[in-house]
Amino acid sequence: MSDVCNVALLGQKFMGRAHSNAYLKAAKFFNLPKLPVMHTIVGMDLIALAPFADRWGWKNYSTTWKDVVKNPEIHLVDVSTPNYMHAEQALAALAAGKHVACEKPMAHTLKDARAMRNAAVKSRRSRTFVWYNYRRCPAVALAHKLVKAGRLGRIYHVRAAYLQSWGGPETPLVWRFQKKYAGSGAHGDLNAHIVDMARFITGQEIVEVTGAIAETFVPERPLPGASGRGGIGAGGPARTRKGKSDVDDCVLFLARFAGGAVGSFEATRLATGNQNHNTIEINGEHGALKFGFEDMNLLWFYDAREERQTAGWRRIMCTSAGEHPYAGAWWPDAHILGYEHTFVNMVADMMAVLAGQEPIVPLPDFADAYETQRVLEAALLAARHRAAVKLSEIK
Numbered sequence: 001m002s003d004v005c006n007v008a009l010l011g012q013k014f015m016g017r018a019h020s021n022a023y024l025k026a027a028k029f030f031n032l033p034k035l036p037v038m039h040t041i042v043g044m045d046l047i048a049l050a051p052f053a054d055r056w057g058w059k060n061y062s063t064t065w066k067d068v069v070k071n072p073e074i075h076l077v078d079v080s081t082p083n084y085m086h087a088e089q090a091l092a093a094l095a096a097g098k099h100v101a102c103e104k105p106m107a108h109t110l111k112d113a114r115a116m117r118n119a120a121v122k123s124r125r126s127r128t129f130v131w132y133n134y135r136r137c138p139a140v141a142l143a144h145k146l147v148k149a150g151r152l153g154r155i156y157h158v159r160a161a162y163l164q165s166w167g168g169p170e171t172p173l174v175w176r177f178q179k180k181y182a183g184s185g186a187h188g189d190l191n192a193h194i195v196d197m198a199r200f201i202t203g204q205e206i207v208e209v210t211g212a213i214a215e216t217f218v219p220e221r222p223l224p225g226a227s228g229r230g231g232i233g234a235g236g237p238a239r240t241r242k243g244k245s246d247v248d249d250c251v252l253f254l255a256r257f258a259g260g261a262v263g264s265f266e267a268t269r270l271a272t273g274n275q276n277h278n279t280i281e282i283n284g285e286h287g288a289l290k291f292g293f294e295d296m297n298l299l300w301f302y303d304a305r306e307e308r309q310t311a312g313w314r315r316i317m318c319t320s321a322g323e324h325p326y327a328g329a330w331w332p333d334a335h336i337l338g339y340e341h342t343f344v345n346m347v348a349d350m351m352a353v354l355a356g357q358e359p360i361v362p363l364p365d366f367a368d369a370y371e372t373q374r375v376l377e378a379a380l381l382a383a384r385h386r387a388a389v390k391l392s393e394i395k
């Protein structure tokens, strides 16, 4: 492979914009060993495709992903479509010898995720990545480093919640509320992120889900209008006719980690008052960490080995070049980063890996993301059967 990476991006809406921006910016801010080239954008909405390609700088556009993933000019296929399409598109791309970056959750069923994992393991040429982009907040990456350096000692508690509120009864029945397209609701959408963050920061696997609740508060939703306008819950003006929502609106579960820690996870789209409240707190024998995405530049650290008189939560602004992961590529101290930077940071890391170099922060591949998928499955089973589920039961 040359020092360029021709990218085909499948999906042109919410993640289509986030990923396009990342491919556009990565080489402007990072010295990349391999340059992402925005070769082809793929979507279903032909009328919107040409202006999208023009606006973001894609050289070509197409509505036929099956042809695009076989194009010999393409090196990396980026799957940013609804969850039910991930496996088919990723497997076709792997079969064509491409590298694959896939959005989370890895797939809408464990079976599909397993097929993706197996195909990735079998493939000699292809590298795989899953867009667990919150790992690439400098504060989350620092949390991972601090735990690895032993600053927390033995971990007792992991407390993670991802709370949103856009899923009220007026929100139309977009694909995110239909099991055949999404697999699950808030669970695969939001718990997926915090399970990945918990595994990443602690470096420990979850070995048991001891109990779970899954609830669908809004079983019927208005059918979406014909003209979608993108965004999480958008589907254009809603109609008066309703359809069935067969996914969870929230899933809460308790878990045990391999190192003996206990954890709680909560994901919901109906946490009124919370918009994108993605938080994790970890309490250990020597210290503790707190992160909240709505203040994503900050990591809170408590050092339990400091003198009691002056000990307290330390507010770390994770923007210092040379000290904080990725910060050196961006702006001076406390000239803060946002959501889009996590995607740009991820593209920089993917290009490093494709050039045979180490990423700044470890990237989840299909085998790694499959472990998160197994935890999600265990939680759904625990909720359905009102019973504990050991991860060893989930193959």
Ligand SMILES: NC(=O)c1ccc[n+]([C@@H]2O[C@H](COP(=O)([O-])OP(=O)(O)OC[C@H]3O[C@@H](n4cnc5c(N)ncnc54)[C@H](O)[C@@H]3O)[C@@H](O)[C@H]2O)c1
Pocket: 010, 011, 012, 013, 014, 015, 016, 042, 043, 044, 045, 065, 080, 081, 082, 083, 085, 103, 104, 105, 131, 132, 133, 189, 230, 231, 232
């Ligand atoms: N990492 C994150 O923070 C994050 C945030 C939001 C969504 N996501 C994930 O990204 C994926 C896409 O979500 P979104 O919010 O962008 O959805 P969206 O509804 O905004 O966009 C989906 C896109 O996929 C296209 N599409 C649908 N079926 C297709 C097909 N068969 N072939 C080609 N294109 C097709 C649609 O035309 C549209 O452009 C989902 O898996 C979602 O879970 C991740």
